[in-house]
Amino acid sequence: MTTSSLDLQAYLKRQKDIVEKALADALPSDWRIPQPLREAADYSLLAGGKRLRPIFVLAAADSVGGEAASARALSFAVAVEMIHTYSLIHDDLPAMDNDDFRRGRPTNHKVYGEAMAILAGDGLLTHAFHKAAEAAELGVPAERALAVVRELSRFAGVSGMVGGQADDMLGEQGITSLEQLENIHLHKTADLIAFSLRAGGHAAEASERQLEALGLFGRNVGLAFQIQDDILDLIGDETKLGKPVKSDERQEKVTYPYLLGLDESRSRVARLTGEAKDALAGAKLADPNRLMEIADYIMARDH
């Protein structure tokens, strides 16, 4: 490990701690919430994970406006992780992917039942917009908070993440082209990452040009992330991944390695990562280096 990657590890750990502390308080303790609903929501929200999306929110704000901007972006970071979490709960339902385990623990509906899992998802989705709007209290101008609400509903909604999930489900029996596969990943995964970068930008009152660059960076990193996931499922180390490999093969899922082969998939990850970094280079950010390091880290990760 180089000094720089050690430094990045420490940074990621620090940001993850900030995010997880905020997530623990995401559902206000003084709100009257039925106890099983609160437990079901927290069960999935506090289940760990890389926290990639909220870390991108904070890092994007930092890249434009430094640490003060990053602090203002915290409620956007919580919002995007709530959206990501609800989508996992609903995706795991019997009517959807019917998964019994996630991150080594029983899925939400296996613990709390299907009805409560549906409601926990609905509740997290709804509360994400509360957190997004709350940014105004941290000093984000109302117009910017409102822009983030609109972008969150677009990137996470019917033409974004929910749309990608619908396409994925509809295509399950018949994806044949790379175009179809990329379209699904673009919406199911990359849209919410692109949103994360833009939301951080808004917290720092980024210019339109900076927002576009951050969004393009997020889109390309998001696609690279998804392809790397496919690759790791095929050739990864089960002990590092914490889950069984070759599950895509067993489930006969169409993946990038399946359509393109392993070598071409790898060079596509490298190309997308390069394009992501190029997008930032021209945007006159105060400090794009951290974002670029995270992009490289995602490309090189083994879990």
Add this chain to the structure above:
Amino acid sequence: MTTSSLDLQAYLKRQKDIVEKALADALPSDWRIPQPLREAADYSLLAGGKRLRPIFVLAAADSVGGEAASARALSFAVAVEMIHTYSLIHDDLPAMDNDDFRRGRPTNHKVYGEAMAILAGDGLLTHAFHKAAEAAELGVPAERALAVVRELSRFAGVSGMVGGQADDMLGEQGITSLEQLENIHLHKTADLIAFSLRAGGHAAEASERQLEALGLFGRNVGLAFQIQDDILDLIGDETKLGKPVKSDERQEKVTYPYLLGLDESRSRVARLTGEAKDALAGAKLADPNRLMEIADYIMARDH
């Protein structure tokens, strides 16, 4: 029918037409939305109904700021109907109430399958916040639009509608007290109606005191509406209701008439309606009459 009630009928019809026209365009035609997802969402969103919540949004705006304010409130009206619609789709799912029919048509999941129904609900819920934020384009100040986003996520969320649904589900086997029953209706039904009134107020830049009065009116009308529903299920005319009566009895549901008897339920509807109207009387609204007429109409309705 008196002249005044004929006038109210014409008003309700006119507002319903305005709302339904806006609902037909709620999912932008130039957004790339998977066709089956768009169809599933529109199937439930455009299925008719009283449109009570969006009409309350418009009427509340009108009561504070006249017709111009009502026009500014239109995207809040669409937002609340999207939330109401998603909640019906998810409530009907096999894991929840497992209903095959609604308003005389097969429920969403019976037509589009469970997975698509879950996603259509998620999509409508997410897009509601897009519509709420869009009010800024109609001339609502950003701070007010942002306040409505926060209130929508609160009244529709884990301590509001979603919380009420969770309580309802958890209590199904054991509701014994009036307090429990009222708590469920307060959150499952009245919260979203209270929101509707406050959202209309925000569109008209209502004062804090006016907002509180509108919210209290909505809360009481919402509870009266729910009790009247229970009464009509017991003694209503199937041809007017368009659905079978006595379904609560058959399903052994605990209702107001079951706990209180028919007479006491009726006087409770009258009392809540009176309290609703009293709340408005002291709030110095430009014109509270229309809202009061709607409250009386709800109390007296036979379907």
